[in-house]
Amino acid sequence: IPILTFYLLRDWDMIVKHLGALVPESQRDTVFQLARETDDVLGAFLRGQVLVMTGLAIIYSLGLSLIGLKFAVAIGVVSGLVSFVPYLGFVFGIALATLTVALEPDPLWLLVGVVATFSIAQFIEGSVLTPKLVGDRIGLHPVIVIFAVAAGGQLFGFFGILLALPMAAVLSVLVRFAYQRYLTEHPAVKAEIEGE
Numbered sequence: 001i002p003i004l005t006f007y008l009l010r011d012w013d014m015i016v017k018h019l020g021a022l023v024p025e026s027q028r029d030t031v032f033q034l035a036r037e038t039d040d041v042l043g044a045f046l047r048g049q050v051l052v053m054t055g056l057a058i059i060y061s062l063g064l065s066l067i068g069l070k071f072a073v074a075i076g077v078v079s080g081l082v083s084f085v086p087y088l089g090f091v092f093g094i095a096l097a098t099l100t101v102a103l104e105p106d107p108l109w110l111l112v113g114v115v116a117t118f119s120i121a122q123f124i125e126g127s128v129l130t131p132k133l134v135g136d137r138i139g140l141h142p143v144i145v146i147f148a149v150a151a152g153g154q155l156f157g158f159f160g161i162l163l164a165l166p167m168a169a170v171l172s173v174l175v176r177f178a179y180q181r182y183l184t185e186h187p188a189v190k191a192e193i194e195g196e
Contacts, residue, residue, distance in 0.1 A: 034177055041138050041169040048134035049084060055129050056080040056121055060093055063117030067110060070100055079118075083125070086149060086161045094118050138169040139176075 008015070023031045057080025064072035075096045083089025097114040101107045130149075131142030140148070145165065152164025183190040 034173060037173045038170050041173055042166055044137035045134060045166055045169050048137040051133045052125065052129045053080050053083050055133070056083045056089060056125055059121040059124060060117065063121065064097060064114065067113030067117065069097060069110060069114065075100065090118055090122050134165060138165070139172055140168060144168065
C-alpha cells in the first residue's frame with residue numbers, strides 16, 4: 001500500500017490527464033463537474049470522520065479517567081483512532097480496558113464503569129457525532145446515514161460497514177445530478193414543484 005500510494009501521488013496529475021482524455025468532448029464538462037463534487041463530498045466525509053474519531057477519543061478518555069482506570073487516556077486515544085472502522089474502536093477499547101481492569105484488586109465496579117463509558121460513547125457516536133459531523137458535511141440526512149451503515153453491514157458485512165458512507169455520499173451526488181437534469185429537461189415539473 002505505501003508503494004502504490006507513493007506512485008499514485010507522484011503520477012496523479014498524469015493519471016487524471018489521461019483519464020480525462022478518454023472522456024468524450026461533449027460529456028467532459030459534466031463528468032469533470034461530477035468528479036469535483038464527488039471529490040468534495042469524499043473530502044468532507046474524511047474531515048467529518050476525523051472529527052468523530054477525535055470526539056470519541058475525548059469521550060473515551062474522559063469516561064475512563066472519571067472511573068479511575070489506569071492508562072485511561074492512552075486507551076481512549078487508541079480506541080478513538082481505531083474507530084475509523086465502525087465498531088472496531090468500541091471492541092478494541094473494551095478489550096484493552098477489560099485487560100487493564102483484570103489487573104486491579106476490585107475489578108467489578110471498574111468493569112461496570114468501562115461498559116457504561118463505552119456504551120454511552122457508542123450511543124453518542126451513533127445518534128449525534130456521525131449523523132451531525134459526517135452526515136451533515138456530506139449532505140445526507142441522519143436517517144440515511146444510519147440506514148446506509150445498517151444496509152452496508154447487512155449486505156456486505158465488515159467492508160459494507162466501512163464503505164457505506166462514502167458510497168452513499170457518491171450516490172447522493174449522482175442522484176442530485178440526475179434530479180437536477182430531470183428538472184431541467186422537464187420545466188413543467190419544475191414549475192409545479194416551485195409552485196407548491
